[in-house]
Every structure is written in C-alpha cells, then in structure tokens.
Amino acid sequence: MRILVTGGAGFLGSHLCDRLIEQGHDVICLDNFFTGSKKNVEHLIGKHSFELVRHDITQPILLEVDRIYNLACPASPVHYQYNPVKTIKTSLLGAVNMLGLAKRVRARILQASTSEIYGDPTVHPQIEEYWGNVNPIGIRSCYDEGKRVAETLFMDYHRQNKVDIRIVRIFNTYGPRMHPNDGRVVSNFIVQALQNKDITVYGDGSQTRSFCFASDLVEAILRMMEQSEIGPINIGNSGEFTILELAEKVIKLTSSKSKIVKEPLPSDDPKQRKPDISKAKKFLNWEPKVNLEEGLVQTIEYFKKISYATAPK
Ligand code: NAD
Ligand code: UDP
Numbered sequence: 001m002r003i004l005v006t007g008g009a010g011f012l013g014s015h016l017c018d019r020l021i022e023q024g025h026d027v028i029c030l031d032n033f034f035t036g037s038k039k040n041v042e043h044l045i046g047k048h049s050f051e052l053v054r055h056d057i058t059q060p061i062l063l064e065v066d067r068i069y070n071l072a073c074p075a076s077p078v079h080y081q082y083n084p085v086k087t088i089k090t091s092l093l094g095a096v097n098m099l100g101l102a103k104r105v106r107a108r109i110l111q112a113s114t115s116e117i118y119g120d121p122t123v124h125p126q127i128e129e130y131w132g133n134v135n136p137i138g139i140r141s142c143y144d145e146g147k148r149v150a151e152t153l154f155m156d157y158h159r160q161n162k163v164d165i166r167i168v169r170i171f172n173t174y175g176p177r178m179h180p181n182d183g184r185v186v187s188n189f190i191v192q193a194l195q196n197k198d199i200t201v202y203g204d205g206s207q208t209r210s211f212c213f214a215s216d217l218v219e220a221i222l223r224m225m226e227q228s229e230i231g232p233i234n235i236g237n238s239g240e241f242t243i244l245e246l247a248e249k250v251i252k253l254t255s256s257k258s259k260i261v262k263e264p265l266p267s268d269d270p271k272q273r274k275p276d277i278s279k280a281k282k283f284l285n286w287e288p289k290v291n292l293e294e295g296l297v298q299t300i301e302y303f304k305k306i307s308y309a310t311a312p313k
Helices: 011-022 084-105 141-161 185-194 214-225 243-254 278-284 292-305
Strands: 002-006 026-031 050-054 067-070 108-114 165-170 199-202 233-235 260-263
Touching: 002 011, 002 084, 011 026, 011 214, 067 084, 067 214, 084 108, 084 141, 108 141, 108 214, 141 165, 165 214, 185 199, 185 243, 185 292, 199 243, 214 233, 214 278, 233 278, 243 260, 243 292
Parallel strands: 002 026, 002 067, 026 050, 067 108, 108 165, 165 233, 199 260
Antiparallel strands: none
C-alpha cells in the first residue's frame, strides 16, 4: 500500500515508518521538523519505497495514498506550550486537512490521540467511556482540547461523510529516538542520570504514569489500522509507577551519582494515569511485551551512544 505518516520524522513516527517499510509498503513521511528530525529517518533515505516531504499539516496537501497515520503534533509539554496557538492549529487544521484528504482519495485514516483527553482523571484506571476532566483554559489546553476536537472531527467525518477512521488514545510512551531535549520525564531523567546531574522531580513525585515502550506501541497502532473496530481504543502499558519510583529506577539502572531534587509542579499536571487496555486486548489481540525495566535499559543504551552536543536541534 501507499501510506502517509504525518509526523513521520518524530520519535514514534520514525519507528512506525521503519515497520511499514519492513512490511513492504511505500511510505511518504511528512514532517515540518518542529520536534522531529531528518536524523530519525536518515537510514531510510535512498530506499525506493521511502519519500520524505517537508510540509506543515496546517496547510492542505494532495497525495494519492491508501492509509494515513496522523501523528503530526508536538507531544512534550515543553514543546507544545512553546507556541500554543500553533499546537492547537496543528491538531485542528491538521485534522481537517488530513480528513479532507482521506475523504477525497478514500484512504483509511488513523488519529494518534492521547490519554491527555482524559485531563486530570477522576476515573482510574481510564476507560474509553470516561469523558475526562480537562481544564479548557489552562496551559495544557492547547494540546488536550486540540486532541479532543480532532477526535470530534474524526467521528463527524465518519458519521457525515463515511470516512474510514481509526482512533487510538496513546498513553505515555518512551524509547530510543526521543530527543535529549524532548522534555518528557523518561528522557529527562535518563539524560540527567547519565551526566550525574540532578534529577528534576516536579512536585512531590507522588503523581503516577504508566510507561509503554515504543515497539509495543507501534505494534498496537499497526494492528489498529488493519482491523475493523474504529475506536477510540486506549494503547499503553498498565504498569503504574510514581514519578519518584521512576527516578529511583533510572538512578539504579545507570549506576548514577545523581541526586533527586524537587521542582515546582506545573499547573494541571495529572495526578494519576493508567490505561484500561481491555479493548486493545479484545479487538487487537494485543498487550505490551516490554516491562519498564527492560524498556529503560534499551533507552539508556540509546542515550549512552548519542552525543548531546551534536544531537539534532
Ligand atoms: P514527536 O514530537 O517526536 O513527534 C511529532 C512529530 O510531528 C515531529 O516530527 C514534529 O516535527 C511533527 N510535527 C509537529 N507539528 C507539525 C505540523 N504542523 N506539520 C507537520 N509535522 C508536524 O512526538 P511523538 O511522541 O513521536 O508523538 C507522535 C504523536 O503521538 C503525536 O501526535 C502525539 O500527540 C501522540 N502521542 C504521543 C505520546 C507519547 O507518549 N509519545 C502519547 C500520546 C500521544
Ligand atoms: N516530570 C518530572 N520531571 C521532569 C519531567 C516531567 O517530574 O523532568 C513529571 C511531570 O510533572 C509529570 C510526569 O513527570 O507529572 C510526566 O511528564 P511528561 O512531561 O513526561 O508527560 P505528561 O505530563 O504529558 O504525562
């Protein structure tokens, strides 16, 4: 098939491009390189089945494709809050443009939604039927509300125009190819630990997250695209850890001399998060294979090999 991956030069998008090329598809990787990098896909450049296009999904584009994976959107709070108006335009106008394209060329389209649409959840673990607890005017809203309106657009294009959609709600995912300055917790802690710098725990570290390894995540979204349930379906690892536990694990696995320091908790930071993955198990016959410790070891090995000074952007 001819497959479009928006945000294909990002952390998850580049792993997805790898798998699709391995499966024998023709892949168009579209990215504006805001948080992604050519470095993530440089090993694919030159393959006849791979094309890299610099494009911003807030602008329309016409391509003949059979499948669209819509991943373009900065995902780390630091980066999505850098230009919040652009972030919400990426989710909103990007969804309109990609759904319009899917409608026109009759492609199936998958949206990379997020656990953030549940906000600071009052239902735990989060089930897909939960409508969430999102602050519409806070500093995370540009991302949370953008992703929520994108889900609305996907459902309405489906109901109104019969566009063939899939929606996955991705919970915190980590792994090789995260940028050293990504700003999310796993990469921050590993980069700090490897340099014996202070580990920055925001708040008292009692907030929880569930961490999914990139290879597990990509397997789930590939399965989601090629089965009939439209979703939304939660994808994540149901192991739940406090941020303090994560810091201690990273220090142990890197044999670091780093000390944990406490920094202010950003506003609207969700207190707890853990996916109910019953639907993913039922419809995708999927569950994560890589536990946190194994995934951290692989991610630490990746960060040991890259030079922070010469890392792209
Ligand atoms: P990432 O920042 O590495 O990747 C996002 C990619 O989108 C980057 O390559 C970036 O340059 C590109 N991009 C951003 N705005 C664009 C625009 N307007 N036009 C074209 N390209 C644009 O982040 P990631 O972790 O790989 O996330 C990929 C997708 O998965 C995002 O949509 C994100 O919201 C979603 N997601 C990720 C996680 C996670 O934990 N990794 C969790 C929930 C949802
Ligand atoms: N966090 C932290 N130190 C950091 C980066 C993040 O304590 O250096 C915390 C953050 O406050 C949040 C959790 O780790 O409670 C996960 O943050 P991340 O930005 O990775 O993802 P999200 O908040 O979007 O789940």
